[in-house]
Amino acid sequence: MAKVSDRVVRLAVFTLLIIGLITFFSSSSPSAPSGTYTKPSSSSGSSSKDKAADFISKGDSVKASGSDSDSSNSLFSSFSSSSKSTDKLPFDVPDYIDPNYARENATFISLARNEDLWELVPAIRSVEDRFNSKYKYDWVFLNEEPFSVEFKTVMTSLVSGEAKFGLIPKEHWSFPDWIDTDKAAQTREDMKNIIYGSSISYRHMCRFESGFFFHHELMQNYKYYWRVEPSTKLYCDVNFDVFKFMRENNKDYGFTISIHEFEATIKTLWSETKKFVAANPQYVAEDNFMNFISDNNGETYNLCHFWTNFEVANMDFWRGEAYQAYFQHLEKAGGFFYERWGDAPVHSIAASLFLPQDRIHFFEEIGYFHGPYHHCPINDEIRNKNKCMCKPGDDFTWQDYSCTRKYYDVKGLAKPLGWEKHTG
Amino acid sequence: MAKVSDRVVRLAVFTLLIIGLITFFSSSSPSAPSGTYTKPSSSSGSSSKDKAADFISKGDSVKASGSDSDSSNSLFSSFSSSSKSTDKLPFDVPDYIDPNYARENATFISLARNEDLWELVPAIRSVEDRFNSKYKYDWVFLNEEPFSVEFKTVMTSLVSGEAKFGLIPKEHWSFPDWIDTDKAAQTREDMKNIIYGSSISYRHMCRFESGFFFHHELMQNYKYYWRVEPSTKLYCDVNFDVFKFMRENNKDYGFTISIHEFEATIKTLWSETKKFVAANPQYVAEDNFMNFISDNNGETYNLCHFWTNFEVANMDFWRGEAYQAYFQHLEKAGGFFYERWGDAPVHSIAASLFLPQDRIHFFEEIGYFHGPYHHCPINDEIRNKNKCMCKPGDDFTWQDYSCTRKYYDVKGLAKPLGWEKHTG
Numbered sequence: 001m002a003k004v005s006d007r008v009v010r011l012a013v014f015t016l017l018i019i020g021l022i023t024f025f026s027s028s029s030p031s032a033p034s035g036t037y038t039k040p041s042s043s044s045g046s047s048s049k050d051k052a053a054d055f056i057s058k059g060d061s062v063k064a065s066g067s068d069s070d071s072s073n074s075l076f077s078s079f080s081s082s083s084k085s086t087d088k089l090p091f092d093v094p095d096y097i098d099p100n101y102a103r104e105n106a107t108f109i110s111l112a113r114n115e116d117l118w119e120l121v122p123a124i125r126s127v128e129d130r131f132n133s134k135y136k137y138d139w140v141f142l143n144e145e146p147f148s149v150e151f152k153t154v155m156t157s158l159v160s161g162e163a164k165f166g167l168i169p170k171e172h173w174s175f176p177d178w179i180d181t182d183k184a185a186q187t188r189e190d191m192k193n194i195i196y197g198s199s200i201s202y203r204h205m206c207r208f209e210s211g212f213f214f215h216h217e218l219m220q221n222y223k224y225y226w227r228v229e230p231s232t233k234l235y236c237d238v239n240f241d242v243f244k245f246m247r248e249n250n251k252d253y254g255f256t257i258s259i260h261e262f263e264a265t266i267k268t269l270w271s272e273t274k275k276f277v278a279a280n281p282q283y284v285a286e287d288n289f290m291n292f293i294s295d296n297n298g299e300t301y302n303l304c305h306f307w308t309n310f311e312v313a314n315m316d317f318w319r320g321e322a323y324q325a326y327f328q329h330l331e332k333a334g335g336f337f338y339e340r341w342g343d344a345p346v347h348s349i350a351a352s353l354f355l356p357q358d359r360i361h362f363f364e365e366i367g368y369f370h371g372p373y374h375h376c377p378i379n380d381e382i383r384n385k386n387k388c389m390c391k392p393g394d395d396f397t398w399q400d401y402s403c404t405r406k407y408y409d410v411k412g413l414a415k416p417l418g419w420e421k422h423t424g
Numbered sequence: 425m426a427k428v429s430d431r432v433v434r435l436a437v438f439t440l441l442i443i444g445l446i447t448f449f450s451s452s453s454p455s456a457p458s459g460t461y462t463k464p465s466s467s468s469g470s471s472s473k474d475k476a477a478d479f480i481s482k483g484d485s486v487k488a489s490g491s492d493s494d495s496s497n498s499l500f501s502s503f504s505s506s507s508k509s510t511d512k513l514p515f516d517v518p519d520y521i522d523p524n525y526a527r528e529n530a531t532f533i534s535l536a537r538n539e540d541l542w543e544l545v546p547a548i549r550s551v552e553d554r555f556n557s558k559y560k561y562d563w564v565f566l567n568e569e570p571f572s573v574e575f576k577t578v579m580t581s582l583v584s585g586e587a588k589f590g591l592i593p594k595e596h597w598s599f600p601d602w603i604d605t606d607k608a609a610q611t612r613e614d615m616k617n618i619i620y621g622s623s624i625s626y627r628h629m630c631r632f633e634s635g636f637f638f639h640h641e642l643m644q645n646y647k648y649y650w651r652v653e654p655s656t657k658l659y660c661d662v663n664f665d666v667f668k669f670m671r672e673n674n675k676d677y678g679f680t681i682s683i684h685e686f687e688a689t690i691k692t693l694w695s696e697t698k699k700f701v702a703a704n705p706q707y708v709a710e711d712n713f714m715n716f717i718s719d720n721n722g723e724t725y726n727l728c729h730f731w732t733n734f735e736v737a738n739m740d741f742w743r744g745e746a747y748q749a750y751f752q753h754l755e756k757a758g759g760f761f762y763e764r765w766g767d768a769p770v771h772s773i774a775a776s777l778f779l780p781q782d783r784i785h786f787f788e789e790i791g792y793f794h795g796p797y798h799h800c801p802i803n804d805e806i807r808n809k810n811k812c813m814c815k816p817g818d819d820f821t822w823q824d825y826s827c828t829r830k831y832y833d834v835k836g837l838a839k840p841l842g843w844e845k846h847t848g
Contacts, residue, residue: 121813129553157808384581389545 101135104243106224108132108139108161109213111205114148117155119230124158127228131238136160137226140218144173144204164218172212173204176331184337194264197340207336209308209343211327214315227311235367235376236386242312242363252314252359253351255306256368256375257396258403263303265340268333270301273349276329283322289352289360291410292403304403305348309370312363313347322354362407364416373402379416398422528667530648531562532585533637535629538572541579543654548582551652555662560584561650564642568597568628588642596636597628600755608761618688621764631760633732633767635751638739651735659791659800660810666736666787676738676783677775679730680792680799681820682827687727689764692757694725697773700753707746713776713784715834716827728827729772733794736787737771746778786831788840797826803840822846 108127112120124139132139138161141147147165156163175181184203191197213219224243246254277284277298295302317323327346335341351360367388368375375397376390377383383392397404398419405423408415532551536544548563556563562585565571571589580587599605615621637643648667670678701708701722719726741747751770759765775784791812792799799821800814801807807816821828822843829847832839 118815125811125813153808157811158813384577387549387581389549389582391542 103135103137104224104241104247105222106137106226106243106246107164107219107222108137108159108228109142109219109225110139110228110230111142111209111213112151112230113143113145114151116230117148117151120228121154121158123228123230123232124155126232126234127226128158128160130234130236131242133160134239135241135243137243138162138164138222140164140166140216140222140225142166142168142213142216142218144168166216166218168208168212168216172208172215175337178332179334179337187338187340191264191340194262194340197265203336203340206341206343206346207331210336210341210346211331214318219315223316224312224314227308229309229370231371232309233369235369235374235390236365236383236388238366239386242366246312246314246361249361250359251361252317252355253306253347254312254361254363255308256310256363256366257307257370257373258304258348258362258407259307259373259396260303260401260403261305261342261345265342266301266303266335266345267339268335269330269339269341269345269349272330272333272335273301273326273353274298276326277353280322280325283325283354285354285356287356287358289355289357289410292357292406293349293352301345301349302403302406303345304406305342305345306351307370307373308342308344308347310366310368311347313351317351317355323350326350326354357411362404377416378418378422392422395422399424525559527559527561528648528665528671529646530650530667531564531588531643531646532556532583532652533564533566533643533649534652534654535566535633535637536575536654537567537569538575540654541572541575544652545578545582547652547654547656548579550656550658551650552582552584554658554660555666557584558663559665561667562586562588562646564588564590564640564646564649566590566592566637566640566642568592590640590642592632592636592640596632596639599761602756603758603761611762611764615688615764618686618764621689627760627764630765630767630770631755634760634765634770635755638742643739647740648736648738651732653733653794655795656733657793659793659798659814660789660807660812662790663810666790670736670738670785673785674783675785676741676779677730677771678736678785678787679732680734680787680790681731681794681797682728682772682786682831683731683797683820684727684825684827685729685766685769689766690725690727690759690769691763693754693759693763693765693769693773696754696757696759697725697750697777698722700750701777704746704749707749707778709778709780711780711782713779713781713834716781716830717773717776725769725773726827726830727769728830729766729769730775731794731797732766732768732771734790734792735771737775741775741779747774750774750778781835786828801840802842802846816846819846823848 110120110124139155139159141151141155141163143166146167152163152165155165175184188198188200196202214225219225224246226242242254245251290298293301293304327350330336330341330346364379365377365382365386366375367377367383367386367390369390373396374390374394376392376395377386377388378392378395378398380392382388383390396402398415400423405415405419407413534544534548563579563583565575565579565588567590570591576587576589579589599608612622612624620626638649643649648670650666666678669675714722717725717728751774754760754765754770788803789801789806789810790799791801791807791810791814793814797820798814798818800816800819801810801812802816802819802822804816806812807814820826822839824847829839829843831837
């Protein structure tokens with residue numbers, strides 16, 4: 001037995017060595033001139049995702065938006081070469097286990113400012129540790145200002161896929177010309193006692209996340225995305241390809257936490273939505289999820305929405321006719337500035353009206369934290385199987401202020417055992 | 425090329441399948457009756473470390489100290505079986521890459537109470553993510569009270585090696601009979617304005633960590649340990665086998681943070697140490713590290729010590745004649761109770777006097793946090809190579825209250841570039 005095992009191990013080591021060499025050389029072809037514009041290899045199924053290609057294109061990505069004269073380019077190149085050497089560790093999650101793994105056409109996306117760096121780092125480390133170190137999807141970072149080289153160097157060292165850094169076009173982060181900025185300023189004054197009520201940048205962010213991130217040039221080649229925000233955490237190992245799950249199960253929108261909105265921030269969102277629907281009834285999906293967002297068949301909005309700081313979705317829906325028309329209607333209504341419409345209710349209402357409800361999915365097994373709320377699976381088997389590091393007693397999912405109970409009720413799903421113990 | 429690669433991949437998959445099967449069946453032999461007493465497979469080089477054996481012996485470990493009638497045994501078994509299924513993932517760090525990897529005779533050790541569970545969980549997840557998921561060393565948990573089944577279930581699901589849970593014998597966590605408990609009580613009253621000055625349990629803990637943890641039956645079969653405390657963090661990937669490094673480089677004591685002690689807690693520790701050394705000069709090592717702990721060749725103690733909340737060391741030293749005699753001297757002197765001697769100065773003074781200085785090692789590349797101090801490598805290449813998620817500006821290592829500058833000076837080592845920028 002020992003002998004057999006020895007021989008097999010020798011054979012394996014030899015085989016893996018060959019594959020390692022082949023993957024290395026087959027990837028030596030240079031990546032496209034600008035690393036930030038290369039079509040994601042996920043869709044091409046090529047091996048350009050292996051580490052060798054990674055650090056070439058990572059270099060490109062950074063240089064594409066960073067200054068070569070910057071002092072930390074040397075750190076960066078030193079990182080690149082060092083990174084290769086750590087990849088030789090026998091225990092490193094090896095690309096060559098499946099060099100041709102067909103990733104989905106998908107990317108992570110994080111909207112961040114340079115000053116968010118150290119709040120974003122643990123969030124990204126968490127997603128890499130719990131999921132992406134196994135699947136190595138790309139990561140797109142967007143900012144209304146150019147990213148610092150420190151930001152790009154740290155992020156590129158952390159993410160296992162290709163890191164891409166983009167600038168948000170001015171027109172996607174400013175007042176549209178039809179907005180009365182005095183009226184908008186008055187709103188901010190009037191709303192100063194409501195969370196973010198007095199903030200301009202928060203409103204630009206909500207508008208950008210509602211209508212523009214999926215139009216950014218770095219996002220053009222991707223179909224699915226997973227949104228990650230600073231100061232968030234994944235609690236459990238995610239031992240399946242979330243993007244593959246979305247495609248194979250025909251899902252267009254996935255969430256982990258749902259919650260009620262502050263009514264004061266969206267006073268006319270529902271009336272505007274009703275106007276839009278009255279004028280465009282053809283966009284409303286059969287078997288839609290209206291009963292998740294309204295308790296009286298659409299007369300009023302019950303304030304339920306998916307918390308978009310975690311969001312896995314199909315951008316074809318945002319880019320499609322129904323959502324584009326809906327967003328244009330909201331843009332003209334001006335509520336992003338005359339009130340404080342969030343991208344969460346906007347995404348949630350659109351998904352609930354214009355998608356069949358079975359396209360919307362709750363990731364029960366993805367433990368997640370965004371202050372102050374925890375989604376901690378209350379099912380012991382799920383927690384143990386996925387090494388969740390959360391306290392089920394902290395779970396928000398089944399509490400009254402959450403809307404996930406309604407999600408189960410409207411879909412007619414069986415709630416996990418003991419959910420009643422987590423209400424209140 | 426594509427054809428070759430395909431053929432090789434097919435060959436590899438086939439090979440790995442065979443190895444997988446062999447490792448599985450070769451491990452089906454049951455582990456020793458009580459999982460908590462099995463000799464660590466690290467030293468035996470057997471394959472009992474693979475997942476199949478893991479979850480058998482993990483089960484034993486828990487049952488060994490847990491009640492079978494407990495409701496959560498079912499959770500536990502459900503975790504075990506589920507755990508195996510996740511191990512089949514192609515991207516899971518695969519044991520079969522090197523089924524015969526010879527671990528060192530080493531274990532992690534965490535002293536914890538049941539109520540520490542949720543502070544310890546992220547600390548353990550951090551060590552597993554940054555290091556142990558690759559090497560799968562065992563983990564020993566010690567408590568002065570029996571561990572709850574919740575504690576054992578959660579920890580067993582988190583650690584990749586075998587989890588062992590032990591009870592601390594009463595005589596290792598109580599007043600020795602020669603201690604005047606009234607005098608000890610008076611000390612706690614007098615010291616109530618000093619951190620932990622009024623605490624009994626803190627003193628039992630310091631005494632236990634100074635003189636007894638390495639005598640616990642669960643530690644008997646191990647030589648090296650890595651101590652992990654609640655609410656600590658590793659900042660960087662540790663891409664080498666720390667225990668193998670210790671053995672191969674003949675190191676007996678490793679640290680990440682050094683610092684000055686509160687003088688009020690150890691008023692007579694140095695005079696007692698001098699008495700002991702005067703009576704036992706034979707224990708003092710040639711080429712010792714005296715100049716790290718004293719600025720006047722031993723006349724006074726400079727309060728420098730290694731921060732033992734992180735500690736990687738060789739228990740043969742603690743179990744050896746010199747340390748045993750030193751600890752007995754300190755026990756009789758009674759300073760663990762009549763003052764508030766910490767295990768940090770006790771370990772540090774002993775290592776500095778009774779070990780040649782080259783047996784003591786600073787792990788520069790292991791980024792570490794224990795509130796309020798960070799060890800964040802200031803060397804950019806180290807941080808990038810190891811995906812450190814810390815802010816070099818937070819580093820404590822080169823500040824005045826740290827003793828690591830002295831460590832470099834006494835050893836005559838070159839400090840990392842730019843260390844002066846991190847002083848103050």
